[in-house]
Amino acid sequence: MARTQKNKATSYHLGQLKAKLAKLRRELLTPKGGGGATGEGFDVAKTGIARVGFIGFPSVGKSTLMSKLTGTFSEVAAYEFTTLTTVPGVIQYRGAQIQILDLPGIIEGAKDGKGRGKQVIAVARTCSLIFIVLDVLKSLQHKRIIEKELEGFGIRLNKEPPNIVFRRKDKGGINMTSTVPLTHLDLDTVKAILSEYRISSADVQIRCDATEDDLIDVIEGNRVYIPCVYVLNKIDSISIQELDILYKIPHCVPISANHEWNFDELLEKAWQYLSLLRIYTKPKGQVPDYSAPVVLKSSAGTVKDFCDAIHRSLIKDALVWGSSVKHNPQKVGLDHCLHDEDVVQIVKK
Known part of the structure; x- marks a missing residue:
């Protein structure tokens, strides 16, 4: 393909070659059948409303960031490949329970199975959001290498289908x-x-x-489209001028995991990319309960989804206060789309 000139006469040939490559990649990634033991499990049970996975090269600070954010112990050391399996943790943010996964460091060639790379990227496919953790003291070429590894495994970052x-x-x-x-x-x-x-x-x-x-x-048909935030760690080692340049990289958040700098912006960005909605409940004749919102994904943010989240048998009309209605309160049907921080009162027919 690199040797072929791109023009109208060669478009048919190039199209065939691209399709051939995609088929061969799929065959490489699809595990072959056969009996025998499956070995030690790598993925962990899903908890919470969303799942965030940390991906990056060894020794960029993923485990430190995980420990500081969630309070979960993930072994930290000055040598590479300290983390050898998936370490789960949970963070409570704006009333939502979000699962955090500290994945082992990947290396170039991960999509081909190097350094348990296939297992790491297979877990990444199940995430709602990916944090690509990078060391600011190292080359930004690392960002392109990780993107290439994930692309090769059918993960499309920050793209729409x-x-x-x-x-x-x-x-x-x-x-x-x-x-x-x-x-x-x-x-x-x-x-x-x-x-x-x-x-x-x-x-x-x-x-x-x-x-x-x-x-x-x-x-x-087996591609997954996942939002991604580039977490640039160890900013305590660079100057303010260098930090200004880093902010020009799209989808990026500079932090220092060791000193807990800029965690607020990181969590705010994660919330924004996860597209979650907080819906408050209001019992009849009482004030809304702002302490424990029902958290929904924006793709499933109708009154019916809200009722399902509370109890499957609870399918009723609702009174809604908030930005999704024209007047407060407004009686709405099950197909009404809710907005973040709306207040809902279920109405019996």
């Missing part, structure tokens, strides 16, 4: 439609990619300026 509808058919050939001008894809490239997957008939609707990689992600 491509707006492509792909539907296989029994006959009728390849039918491609687009609602926006396409600068990366054309019918020949789409046909080349689909032919590599032995798909001869399909409807492909493209509603964004997608690339070949976006189309392959949709066909593969």
Whole structure:
């Protein structure tokens, strides 16, 4: 691919090569069948409303950060690979219980199985948010290496799923439609990619300026889209001028885990990226209970989801106070979408 010139005449060939690479990567990552013992478990039981995983090279301060944030002991030492398995902890923030996972340090080639890398990245796939912990004294090339390892395992950081509808058919050939001008894809490239997957008939609707990689992600169907925050540790060792430069990196929070500097901004950013909602309850004739909110994910923030979170049999209309309604209180149905810090009172029919 590196030797092939990119132009219209070679787009079919390049599309096929990209699809071939994606298929080979999938085969590498899919564990082969077979009996025998499974070995020591690596993942831990999920608790709380969300899960945050720490990923980074050895000795960047992941265990120190974990111990200071959660109070959970995670062994800290001056040598590499101190943490050898997943260490879970829990933090209470704004009424939400958030699980924190301190994962062993990964190295280049982790996606190919080096240094238990496959197990580490497999746990990362189950997280709601990833903290990539970096040492500010070391090269930012480390950031690109970790991104490449996660990308190779089907994790897309800070990206939205491509707006492509792909539907296989029994006959009728390849039918491609687009609602926006396409600068990366054309019918020949789409046909080349689909032919590599032995798909001869399909409807492909493209509603964004997608690339070949976006189309392959949709066909593969096993990609996960996870928000990510870059945690730049050990800022106590650099100057104020260098710190100003670090703030220009997108999605980044500079901290010092050892001195507990800038933890407030880190937790605020985590809350923002997790997109959680706090919904307060109000018993009839009483003031709202602001001490114990019901925490929901914004993707599941309707009145029905709120009722399910309290008790599955509790499906009723509700009175809502807050920014999601036009007047306070307002009677709403089960499909009404709630906003952060709304107050809800369940109404019996």
